[in-house]
Amino acid sequence: MIRVLLAEDQGMMRSALALLLDLEDDIEVVATVTRGDEVVPVALTARPDVALLDIEMPGASGLEAAAGLRDGLPGCRVLILTTFGRPGYLRRAMEAGAAGFLVKDGPVEELAAAIRRVLAGEKVIDPALAAAALSTGASPLTDRERDVLAAAADGATISDISRRLHLSESTVRNYLSAAIGKTGTRNRIEAAHTARHNGWL
Amino acid sequence: MIRVLLAEDQGMMRSALALLLDLEDDIEVVATVTRGDEVVPVALTARPDVALLDIEMPGASGLEAAAGLRDGLPGCRVLILTTFGRPGYLRRAMEAGAAGFLVKDGPVEELAAAIRRVLAGEKVIDPALAAAALSTGASPLTDRERDVLAAAADGATISDISRRLHLSESTVRNYLSAAIGKTGTRNRIEAAHTARHNGWL
DNA sequence: GCACCGGTAGGACATTTGTCACGGGTGGGC
DNA sequence: GCCCACCCGTGACAAATGTCCTACCGGTGC
Numbered sequence: 502m503i504r505v506l507l508a509e510d511q512g513m514m515r516s517a518l519a520l521l522l523d524l525e526d527d528i529e530v531v532a533t534v535t536r537g538d539e540v541v542p543v544a545l546t547a548r549p550d551v552a553l554l555d556i557e558m559p560g561a562s563g564l565e566a567a568a569g570l571r572d573g574l575p576g577c578r579v580l581i582l583t584t585f586g587r588p589g590y591l592r593r594a595m596e597a598g599a600a601g602f603l604v605k606d607g608p609v610e611e612l613a614a615a616i617r618r619v620l621a622g623e624k625v626i627d628p629a630l631a632a633a634a635l636s637t638g639a640s641p642l643t644d645r646e647r648d649v650l651a652a653a654a655d656g657a658t659i660s661d662i663s664r665r666l667h668l669s670e671s672t673v674r675n676y677l678s679a680a681i682g683k684t685g686t687r688n689r690i691e692a693a694h695t696a697r698h699n700g701w702l
Numbered sequence: 703m704i705r706v707l708l709a710e711d712q713g714m715m716r717s718a719l720a721l722l723l724d725l726e727d728d729i730e731v732v733a734t735v736t737r738g739d740e741v742v743p744v745a746l747t748a749r750p751d752v753a754l755l756d757i758e759m760p761g762a763s764g765l766e767a768a769a770g771l772r773d774g775l776p777g778c779r780v781l782i783l784t785t786f787g788r789p790g791y792l793r794r795a796m797e798a799g800a801a802g803f804l805v806k807d808g809p810v811e812e813l814a815a816a817i818r819r820v821l822a823g824e825k826v827i828d829p830a831l832a833a834a835a836l837s838t839g840a841s842p843l844t845d846r847e848r849d850v851l852a853a854a855a856d857g858a859t860i861s862d863i864s865r866r867l868h869l870s871e872s873t874v875r876n877y878l879s880a881a882i883g884k885t886g887t888r889n890r891i892e893a894a895h896t897a898r899h900n901g902w903l
Numbered sequence: 904g905c906a907c908c909g910g911t912a913g914g915a916c917a918t919t920t921g922t923c924a925c926g927g928g929t930g931g932g933c
Numbered sequence: 934g935c936c937c938a939c940c941c942g943t944g945a946c947a948a949a950t951g952t953c954c955t956a957c958c959g960g961t962g963c
Contacts, residue, residue, distance in 0.1 A: 516809050517810050519952075521721060521722075607713045608712065609714055643908090658889065658949075672911050674951070675912080861919095875922085889921080
């Protein structure tokens with residue numbers, strides 16, 4: 502039996518996946534969690550062979566959880582399952598030691614198949630997505646530029662950001678300008694859009 | 703047997719729900735579609751008793767599809783199933799003649815139960831959500847304000863919007879200013895956030 | 904040692920954005 | 934007929950935003 506840990510915050514998706522996976526006779530869902538920060542502690546006692554992680558979760562992202570698992574439970578394979586096939590997500594998933602990356606499109610049968618394949622040591626990645634990740638390249642944003650852009654993306658003004666990040670207003674303007682330039686856009690809103698689209702936020 | 707039409711664009715969710723519903727012995731999924739604009743045509747031949755509609759779909763939203771069904775196939779009950787419990791969504795769903803409104807949290811068992819209840823003529827609505835919808839109130843935005851804010855939300859500048867909507871730049875500024883005022887926010891980004899959060903876009 | 908990059912900051916400047924006061928037009932409700 | 938809401942527009946003004954240049958500091962790589 503393949504022991505699976507399932508991390509997914511959306512209730513209906515979580516229970517549907519758990520039910521479907523349990524229908525497979527070689528797969529057993531040994532634990533389900535709803536928050537990213539519960540993944541590692543629960544995995545340490547449940548000892549899954551494969552962890553199926555959503556990315557967008559409260560507490561911690563699936564990518565952070567993947568990195569935590571690599572350190573805390575190295576034998577456990579990580580399979581990322583996400584709504585958004587953003588190039589940056591795939592890149593970061595691989596850097597966090599994930600063995601596979603699936604998007605929540607495509608049929609459910611893919612899922613069980615992917616679980617068996619990562620357990621056999623294979624890497625499971627959508628080829629089209631891999632190509633997109635390679636062509637898009639790594640994020641051009643520095644850490645600070647990312648922070649500032651993320652803050653600006655939810656409506657903060659320059660002075661809000663400067664207070665929130667303990668920077669001078671001039672510095673914030675410089676970072677924002679740099680982020681806009683590097684993303685090839687015309688203002689902070691477009692910059693935030695393309696950064697999000699590419700998984701750079 | 704309860705005949706169900708399932709409209710959901712996300713592949714894994716769609717097939718998972720279809721499978722789970724078919725496991726119930728009094729429910730039969732007679733059609734699945736992936737786009738909002740396929741709902742009515744398919745329903746006219748498949749003749750479902752209940753239509754289970756996602757809101758965010760390509761082609762047309764589930765809310766538009768619900769209105770189409772009310773006109774084209776009045777006997778069919780509509781059950782909206784969505785990720786976001788936005789007050790405005792619930793309000794618009796009811797106005798479009800929906801019999802129920804479920805969020806994709808909570809267990810899958812709720813789903814089959816809700817289907818049976820709407821077929822029995824009941825309205826199925828999360829009480830907490832109903833309270834939020836009532837307290838938030840209807841959208842204060844006029845049609846034009848909504849259009850302009852929506853355009854601004856994805857990075858368009860004033861002159862972009864004026865060209866896209868065939869308005870003068872001054873007019874666009876006035877509408878944006880009005881939208882910012884009515885949402886009680888400080889700039890277009892915050893205005894877009896709260897409008898989206900409340901389901902006004 | 905030196906070049907380079909990232910973080911931080913200031914100043915000057917043009918552009919964009921947001922506000923306000925005002926006007927006109929249209930259509931619906933009482 | 935009158936009022937009101939919505940549509941569309943102008944002009945002026947203040948505030949925020951975006952760009953560019955300069956500068957200093959610490960670390961990293963050669």
